[in-house]
Amino acid sequence: MLVTQQKVLRRFWYPVIPSDRLAGGPHPFTLLGTNLVLFRDAAGKAAALIDRCCHRTARLSKGWLDAGNVVCPYHGWTYAGDGKCVRIPQRPGGDPGKNIGVKAFRCTERYGVVWVALEEPLRDIPALPEYDDPAYRRVFEFYEPWQAPGLRIMENSFDNAHFAFVHKESFGIVDEPEPVQPRLEADPAGFTMYADVPVKNPVLQQANLGIASDRTVRHYEKTWWMPFSRKMKVTYPNGLVHIIMTLTAPIDDRRSQVIQFLLRSDSEADAPAENLIKFDRQVTHEDMAILEACDHDVPLSPTGELHMPTDRPGLEMRRMLARLLAEHGESEVRRDGSVPPMLASAAE
Structure with missing residues (x-):
């Protein structure tokens, strides 16, 4: 199973970084092939945005924080924790206007860990x-x-x-x-x-x-x-x-x-x-x-x-994941459909 090709796997909470390592951000992280930038916003809450400025696609994680907002290192466009652009320095007064921003993802903290879900999660973070x-x-x-x-x-x-x-x-x-x-x-x-x-x-x-x-x-x-x-x-x-x-x-x-x-x-x-x-x-x-x-x-x-x-435990994991895919209209995606050489030899 190629996890980046199974859409339903985007609907879970994943532990991306210990909370105490979020200080001094921004921090890059790749989750299921999606590049994220992680940081603490103006309210001190963990935030996760797509790691691309909507202007010229520079990596926001290479920028810096300004009052809890992440600043693009290319032209200084600045984004809040919800992904909205709050400053474009090349405009009068830095006013970004309306409807400019980048994609934000669900982000929370539990057990000293920052968790991110790329899409609406199917279940809550496990209880401990x-x-x-x-x-x-x-x-x-x-x-x-x-x-x-x-x-x-x-x-x-x-x-x-x-x-x-x-x-x-x-x-x-x-x-x-x-x-x-x-x-x-x-x-x-x-x-x-x-x-x-x-x-x-x-x-x-x-x-x-x-x-x-x-x-x-x-x-x-x-x-x-x-x-x-x-x-x-x-x-x-x-x-x-x-x-x-x-x-x-x-x-x-x-x-x-x-x-x-x-x-x-x-x-x-x-x-x-x-x-x-x-x-x-x-x-x-x-x-x-x-x-x-x-x-x-x-x-x-x-x-x-x-x-x-x-x-048996591993087989149960595979069975449950296969059922999850089927319940959401997906089939398992693999590199190819061939039989692994070791099985082909065993069957001969």
């Missing part, structure tokens, strides 16, 4: 009640582009079969490759997956978790929100809760911008944030090394790739 719960502390982990599509990232997040191989240096038990079968609970916006998974518990994690054993069990409650975001709630045998939020925004067909932060039911004195980030970054780098080498054009059809029983 733990974010404002004083029982949890917040730890920001990273904000970076991955050379992988959101669907690959999401499928990997719900795949119990890769632990023993991809994560053999962090938490996977290489001598026990048979994966735990997951249990899925349906939801209109996605699903929740449950699984109890034995894992390796290296020295750094023993300190992070307060569990003095080289093995432990993760009680997983993972929620996927269509199309490309997830919440991973891990409860350990000692009652510690470790919630990872992985929020992705599709830059284009190949790349995703990933924001990750966690919520923990302990304190900085129990486990320093630096050590939590160190371990989680090891895990995500292991994933990234594999995912960035996979094909970006993920087929929604179940016959596009081969599967095994623990692929």
Whole structure:
């Protein structure tokens, strides 16, 4: 599926930048192949406009802010957060006249993140009640582009079969490759997956978790929100809760911008944030090394790739996305209609 070619995917909220990075804008961002400029308007609210001046198409993100308005670096045309042109310096008094402006997009903030929807969203931003719960502390982990599509990232997040191989240096038990079968609970916006998974518990994690054993069990409650975001709630045998939020925004067909932060039911004195980030970054780098080498054009059809029983969560994602397209009168768009060479060989 080529995400930039599926119109309905424009009808979701996407996490584009941490709120604290919006200071000192304007900032460029590409969402589903659409170039945006992000900034805080005169009221201090996050704003998203098309990153093109309507005069000679210069990039507004290369300009600067003036009292919460973005100034084009080419001729100084100035735009407010709603996209209206408020000043044309070449005109008497800078009066722009009427009906001059650029396209503005829906933009809001939640969970310390700026979210943008390119068209009328089908659903609200997912609920995360733990974010404002004083029982949890917040730890920001990273904000970076991955050379992988959101669907690959999401499928990997719900795949119990890769632990023993991809994560053999962090938490996977290489001598026990048979994966735990997951249990899925349906939801209109996605699903929740449950699984109890034995894992390796290296020295750094023993300190992070307060569990003095080289093995432990993760009680997983993972929620996927269509199309490309997830919440991973891990409860350990000692009652510690470790919630990872992985929020992705599709830059284009190949790349995703990933924001990750966690919520923990302990304190900085129990486990320093630096050590939590160190371990989680090891895990995500292991994933990234594999995912960035996979094909970006993920087929929604179940016959596009081969599967095994623990692929069920990923197959459910593909099924739900295919149904979403069908409900909005769309068909899956791919690079071509040919059978991948690996499947052609297997069928011979």
